[in-house]
Amino acid sequence: MHIFRTDLNLFVVLERIYTQGSITRAAQQLNLTQSAVSHTLNRLRELLGDPLFERHGNAMMPTPFTRSIIVRVRDCLRTLECTLRETSQFDVQSTVKRFTLGILDALESVVLPPVMQYVTEHAPSIDVAAVQHDRHAIESELLTGVLDAVIDVHLSTPESVHRIKLDTDKFAVLCRPDHPRVGQHLDIETYLAEEHVLVTSRRRGYGVEDVELAKLGVRRHVRLRCMHYSVACSVVGQTNLLLTMPKRYAGVLNAMLGNRMLEFPVDASVDLYLYWHANLDADPANAWFRERLGEVFAPAEASTRRRP
Structure with missing residues (x-):
């Protein structure tokens, strides 16, 4: 097997099915049809010589082989994504992007109004999605880009997940x-x-x-x-x-x-923290988003020194 003969999108589909536990939800996230995802999965099964997933009711359960490779697959996909991001400049005025923030329900009304006031004024092509998050899956969701950042109380996380205290x-x-x-x-x-x-x-x-x-x-x-x-x-x-x-x-x-x-x-x-994956430390877009989130909890005099 040679990488130049392999469609890397196959592994994107593998990772999405693994994360979502469902072909239907994976297809929705990837903006593909269910048949296209099923076809891709069959190609990958032939390529790797393993069933990869087995259906149990409505859930797709990974095989032992899939479990053994998923961490490396995720690492490779995330590294490639970061490499591609570094090849282009982040311009807040022109970049088209959606940031997905994992956040507690109780914090939405505190965080979102000031963040969106700033975003709508300075970043015309940037969207924000605030979603519920699974505290037990923060590392994988940050690593794979399902989430760009998380705001939560103090959590036990691995070294690959960085954090700063907000408030x-x-x-x-x-x-x-x-x-x-x-x-x-x-x-x-x-x-x-x-x-x-x-x-x-x-x-x-x-x-x-x-x-x-x-x-x-x-x-x-x-x-x-x-x-x-x-x-x-x-x-x-x-x-x-x-x-x-x-x-x-x-x-x-x-x-x-x-x-x-x-x-x-x-x-x-109660202490509040901002979490992100170490791979995004040097990502200018993610750094910009983290700065906007941090400003919500900054002293009033600091908020007057915002930069686009």
């Missing part, structure tokens, strides 16, 4: 303006005597605020678990429940909903 955010407690038992200041005794809303995507387990309370040897009564802070804020406005959430995001939501915002009676905070 340390305190917690705030929201209650309705006429709450009968909560005054202008909230102490720990009053906090624990009330019932609470916990926002989480998990079916079980505690929130960060519960971990901090446990350090003090106390627990609160969570009356409601829900998945979105906007919903939780609406519930708070119509009940006597309390909501504990990151202070920066609370300020954004409170401007629209008008709940009372108080200090969390425990010294606790």
Whole structure:
């Protein structure tokens, strides 16, 4: 087998099927028909002499051979992509590109408005997609270009994933303006005597605020678990429940909903980080995007020194 006789797009399809676990979703991402992806897969099976994937229900499960080569395939594809990027200058005024950002739901309303204000003013051909991300797959999704960057709390990641700290955010407690038992200041005794809303995507387990309370040897009564802070804020406005959430995001939501915002009676905070793959350190387009994201959390005086 000689590389000059091999269509490298075959390996692009292999990587997409592996990542998506589906020919249909791989075809959608590659903007190809399902039949074209299936035909490509059959060509690659003949080339490599292995089934590569086996169908289990609706999922395409990789064979042991595919699992053994996928890391090297991804590394090669990413290196080639970076090499091609380096051959052209990044011009914010003319470059046509879409950046895909993995981000927590709670941070969208904090990050996207200022980023898109800047992008729409200075980068006419650049689009941004904010998507949910799998924390267990950050390395592979950054490596393969599924994601260009991720904003999340502190995560355990390999050395190939670089990160910088963006912000340390305190917690705030929201209650309705006429709450009968909560005054202008909230102490720990009053906090624990009330019932609470916990926002989480998990079916079980505690929130960060519960971990901090446990350090003090106390627990609160969570009356409601829900998945979105906007919903939780609406519930708070119509009940006597309390909501504990990151202070920066609370300020954004409170401007629209008008709940009372108080200090969390425990010294606790959450750190936010920006993640990207080491292969993109020198990529001018990715560096530009990371700079725009970092400016969201920069001091006010730094934001006045933005560069296109």
